[in-house]
Amino acid sequence: MNAWVSAPATIQNVGSGEIFTPAQIKHFRHNLLAWYEAHARDLPWRRMRDPYAIWVSEIMLQQTRVNAVLDHYARFMARFPTVQKLAEAEEPEVLAIWSGLGYYRRARMMHRAARVISNELKGHLPRTAAGLRRLPGIGAYTSAAIASIAFGDPVAVVDGNVERVVLRVRPRNSGIQAVAQVLLDPMRPGDFNQAMMELGATVCLPRNPLCLHCPVQKLCNTRGEHPVAPRKESVRKRVGHALVRRGERVLLEQRAQDASLMAGMWELPQLDGTLPGPERLLFTISHSITVTNYSVDIFRLRADEVHLLPEGGRRKWISVDDLAEIPLTGLARKVLKRLQVFKPPVSGGPLQR
Numbered sequence: 460m461n462a463w464v465s466a467p468a469t470i471q472n473v474g475s476g477e478i479f480t481p482a483q484i485k486h487f488r489h490n491l492l493a494w495y496e497a498h499a500r501d502l503p504w505r506r507m508r509d510p511y512a513i514w515v516s517e518i519m520l521q522q523t524r525v526n527a528v529l530d531h532y533a534r535f536m537a538r539f540p541t542v543q544k545l546a547e548a549e550e551p552e553v554l555a556i557w558s559g560l561g562y563y564r565r566a567r568m569m570h571r572a573a574r575v576i577s578n579e580l581k582g583h584l585p586r587t588a589a590g591l592r593r594l595p596g597i598g599a600y601t602s603a604a605i606a607s608i609a610f611g612d613p614v615a616v617v618d619g620n621v622e623r624v625v626l627r628v629r630p631r632n633s634g635i636q637a638v639a640q641v642l643l644d645p646m647r648p649g650d651f652n653q654a655m656m657e658l659g660a661t662v663c664l665p666r667n668p669l670c671l672h673c674p675v676q677k678l679c680n681t682r683g684e685h686p687v688a689p690r691k692e693s694v695r696k697r698v699g700h701a702l703v704r705r706g707e708r709v710l711l712e713q714r715a716q717d718a719s720l721m722a723g724m725w726e727l728p729q730l731d732g733t734l735p736g737p738e739r740l741l742f743t744i745s746h747s748i749t750v751t752n753y754s755v756d757i758f759r760l761r762a763d764e765v766h767l768l769p770e771g772g773r774r775k776w777i778s779v780d781d782l783a784e785i786p787l788t789g790l791a792r793k794v795l796k797r798l799q800v801f802k803p804p805v806s807g808g809p810l811q812r
């Protein structure tokens with residue numbers, strides 16, 4: 460029998476009749492925070508309370524794994540160490556540093572918000588979740604994370620990881636946000652929120668939760684038996700791109716400004732139905748964007764064969780030395796890195812020109 464079931468009813472009602480006792484809540488907070496202190500991963504944005512740095516990390520971590528964020532975070536902070544520096548930058552510069560992280564709308568909105576903070580808020584981020592939510596690109600999750608971690612605002616964060624923990628822990632159906640809010644430790648909201656996210660990311664895993672290592676196991680209602688939502692079906696597609704070089708320059712094509720994905724970013728010229736012969740095929744590479752898995756054929760064309768490319772599209776010859784300054788799509792970066800044409804700047808230091 461777990462601690463929820465054996466405990467006497469009453470005390471904390473959540474939504475439509477959820478019941479926690481103060482002892483259960485105290486136990487949950489204590490165990491979770493003790494576990495977090497012992498097991499938290501040492502991540503750069505956890506070593507400080509700078510609201511700007513926390514904001515950058517939280518935006519980067521949306522739908523992106525920690526390991527993929529670390530290098531980008533270091534480079535971004537080296538280039539734009541303050542909200543003022545970010546506000547002063549031009550958008551292509553911001554997208555270039557963001558390149559490879561995907562979901563570029565995040566970078567555009569963050570840049571826009573930095574300008575609002577700089578121009579209208581004297582360079583200071585709002586100190587509450589409610590105030591932060593008024594900024595472009597900051598929703599319920601991000602505002603709660605920044606406000607609780609940087610300013611101690613007692614608002615529960617509910618991201619995908621926290622949602623899973625709450626779904627499994629709660630004794631009966633009730634609002635996830637409401638349950639998370641009741642469990643939140645108001646004395647240490649930032650640590651508590653990070654602990655919940657960490658628990659979901661490292662222990663309460665979607666398919667095989669490590670319940671034996673879980674600090675709140677005794678209070679968990681399901682111990683991992685809660686069904687997980689089925690994954691979206693993935694789609695397969697095959698596309699072709701051309702690598703065209705002229706000495707130390709490479710031909711790139713800009714995506715339309717109204718494209719639904721990666722608008723305005725630069726990529727290798729797309730090929731339509733008529734592909735060059737197989738003798739021109741350099742390699743095929745796999746690339747995933749949301750639920751679509753692409754097989755991408757990369758063909759080499761000579762500089763005097765650009766007329767073979769489909770009409771339309773804004774194209775430009777870019778020096779290989781300037782590639783780090785261009786907002787490249789993730790696929791273009793991947794291909795150019797594989798060909799050793801593009802070398803990303805060293806993490807944590809200034810951009811190598």
Ligand code: SF4
Binds near residue numbers: 664
């Ligand atoms: S006991 Fe298992 S299912 Fe429950 S919260 Fe812990 S890891 Fe998740």
